[in-house]
Amino acid sequence: MAAQVMGAATVEEALLSRCSVRAFLPTPVPRGDVERLLALASRSASNSNGQPWHVHVLTGGAKRRLTEALWEALDGDGRVAACEYPYQPAADAWPEPFRGRRRSFGDGLYREALGIDVDDAAGRLRHHRRNYDFFGAPVGLVLTVSRHPLDSALVDAGLFLQALMLAARQDGLDTCPQAAFLDFYPVLRRHLQIPDDQIIVCGLALGFADRDHALSRSRTPREPVRAFTTFHDDGPPRPGPA
Ligand SMILES: Cc1cc2nc3c(=O)[nH]c(=O)nc-3n(C[C@H](O)[C@H](O)[C@H](O)COP(=O)(O)O)c2cc1C
Structure with missing residues (x-):
């Protein structure tokens, strides 16, 4: 672990400082540190334990070869028409309010951070390509789960992923x-060589953020608690505090 980097000291700090980083320094992450993070993430809850x-950890030549192939x-x-399982609707089929949030996320990422117009397909593709070298991170992870039972395994995978991202902040x-x-x-x-009984959940870039990069300057907004919470007590159900 690089001594000059300040990690999160509390869960709250880890939650508040975690964000999706899309520009990394080449500074390597020792394998022992990756193993420790995976051991911590494996403490996540899962349906009936x-x-x-399953995690594929890619570094060095293996990571480079995958990037080149992608x-x-x-x-x-060579993009496939659809994911192996129903992951998300087509871009124009997202319902509100998710459609609007997706659009403002895209605006923030492309127009504000990168100066790429939303209609600039070539510019967007140039940025999108960076996904496949894990945005320059020294470690690329690919998370898979057992295909049976898929729905509960995807929930478990989400918990594992979040735990891993928060542990990394520490x-x-x-x-x-x-x-x-x-x-x-x-x-x-x-x-x-992912076997047929495993489903790919997502990739995860892992490394030290390039804090000077334009992509590291903005944070995504969140809805207030009252927008997604209903309190049930002795009176009628009501939203959370303003
Ligand atoms: C399952 C999942 C898949 C994602 N896929 C991508 C992706 O392919 N490329 C990318 O740049 N960001 C991806 N993201 C990051 C989201 O855009 C990001 O989490 C969201 O905009 C909220 O921003 P924050 O993570 O900075 O808080 C993904 C996030 C999740 C949870």
């Missing part, structure tokens, strides 16, 4: 979860 997760597929339009490390890999699941399956 099934622990359905870029080749991207350039050759070491001053940052992360970015990446569903972008799902568009090329056959390439991942082939390269990582």
Whole structure:
């Protein structure tokens, strides 16, 4: 762990400082540190303690070879028509309010942080490509779960992922979860020899953030608690505090 990097000292600090980082320094992360983070994440709850997760850890040549294969597929339009399982609706089929939030997220990322117009397909693709080298992070993780039972395994995977991202903050490390890999699941399956009974959940970039990069300057907003909470007590149900 780099001595000069300040890590989160409390769970609250880890939660408040975690964000998706899309620009990393090349500073390596020792394998022992990655193993420790994975051991911490494996303390996550899972349905009947099934622990359905599996993690592929990519560094060095293995990571480079996967990136090259993914870029080749991207350039050759090797993107598959759909994820292996119903992951998300098509871009134009998102209902409100998620559609609006997605649009303002895209605006913040492309227009404000990168100066790329939302209609600039080539510019967007240039940035999107960086997903496949894990945004320059020295460690790329690919999380898979057992296909049976899929729905509960995906919930368990989410808990594992969040625990891993928060534990990383304690070491001053940052992360970015990446569903972008799902568009090329056959390439991942082939390269990582993922067996048929495993489903790819997402990738995760892991490393030290490049805090000077334009992409590291903005934070995504959140709805207030009252917007997503209903309190039930002795009176009629009501939203949380303003
Ligand atoms: C399952 C999942 C998949 C994601 N996939 C990507 C991705 O492929 N590329 C990317 O840049 N960000 C991806 N993100 C990051 C989200 O855009 C980000 O979490 C969201 O905008 C909230 O911002 P924050 O993480 O900085 O708080 C993903 C997040 C999750 C949870």
